[in-house]
Amino acid sequence: MHIEPGVVDGAKILLSYATAAGAFALAGKMALDTIHSNGGAVSLGLRSLITTALVFCFFEVLPHHPVGVSEVHLILGSTLLLLFGSGAAAIGLAAGLLIQGVFFAPFDLPQYGMNVTTLLVPLWGISLLAKRIVPAATPYVELKYSQALALSTAYQGGIVAWVAFWAIYGHGFTAENLAEVGSFGVAYMSVIIIEPLADLAVLAAAKALHRYSQGPLFNQRLHQGA
Numbered sequence: 001m002h003i004e005p006g007v008v009d010g011a012k013i014l015l016s017y018a019t020a021a022g023a024f025a026l027a028g029k030m031a032l033d034t035i036h037s038n039g040g041a042v043s044l045g046l047r048s049l050i051t052t053a054l055v056f057c058f059f060e061v062l063p064h065h066p067v068g069v070s071e072v073h074l075i076l077g078s079t080l081l082l083l084f085g086s087g088a089a090a091i092g093l094a095a096g097l098l099i100q101g102v103f104f105a106p107f108d109l110p111q112y113g114m115n116v117t118t119l120l121v122p123l124w125g126i127s128l129l130a131k132r133i134v135p136a137a138t139p140y141v142e143l144k145y146s147q148a149l150a151l152s153t154a155y156q157g158g159i160v161a162w163v164a165f166w167a168i169y170g171h172g173f174t175a176e177n178l179a180e181v182g183s184f185g186v187a188y189m190s191v192i193i194i195e196p197l198a199d200l201a202v203l204a205a206a207k208a209l210h211r212y213s214q215g216p217l218f219n220q221r222l223h224q225g226a
Contacts, residue, residue, distance in 0.1 A: 002070055002073070003070055003111040004066070004069060005108075007070075007170045008111070008166055008170035012169065013113070015169070024120075026090070026120060027091065027094060027124075030089075030124065030127060031091060034047075035087070038219065038220050039220060040216075046216055047084040047085060047219075048088045050092070051089055051091065051092020052091065052099070054076075054080065054092065055080070059075075062074050067188070068180035068181060068182070069167040069181055069184050074195070075191075077093065077122065078126055078148070078155050080093070081151075082140045082222070083222065084217075089123055090123055090124075093116070097112070097115055098112065118159055118163060119159070121158065122155045122157075122158025122159055125154060125155075125158055126151050126158075129154050134147055135225075137225040137226075139221060139223050140203060140221050140222050141203050141207035141222055141223060143200070143203055145196060148196040148199040148200055148203075149192070151199070156188060159188065160184070160188050160189060163184060168181065206222050210223060
């Protein structure tokens, strides 16, 4: 989902600063919610260190391929949310992306505002969706495939929508640009085949290893209702 250099440039890139500010505000809200109802500040800090390391690995270690206007990454945003909570997932996505840019891909830093918006706004969306489709009394280790699929589809669909917005905002509705957006969207939505299965696999592992997947390092919703 990295927006390629040159997709949005000049004065147009100022919009990404505004959207990033909004995305950081949403991340701050999710972090505060975690502090108040999901383990406190120390727990949030510990989980955020874990999610930051994981996100860095997702971007730098896992396979990723340029397609159309962006790159296809296996980000596992819904997995991070389920395991560690929305606050830690948001901090990890923002920090992991920044670390990867500073140390390994400085050419991506001008696009950081666009990329962090593309990651965080859909995460906020699925945090709300999870509250609607998962009954409050249901721990996440009991999630059904249909629920995992809904969360993954919503997250990946949100990423594709934001990438399409940035591409069209930068280069308009030309046939070539729309074709590149379409090719990226088709390739990226294939991640939906993998992510729900990954979610269910890690949730099954958390359930089997319940002695080790409780406490301040994990989302309280893993093993108990809201």
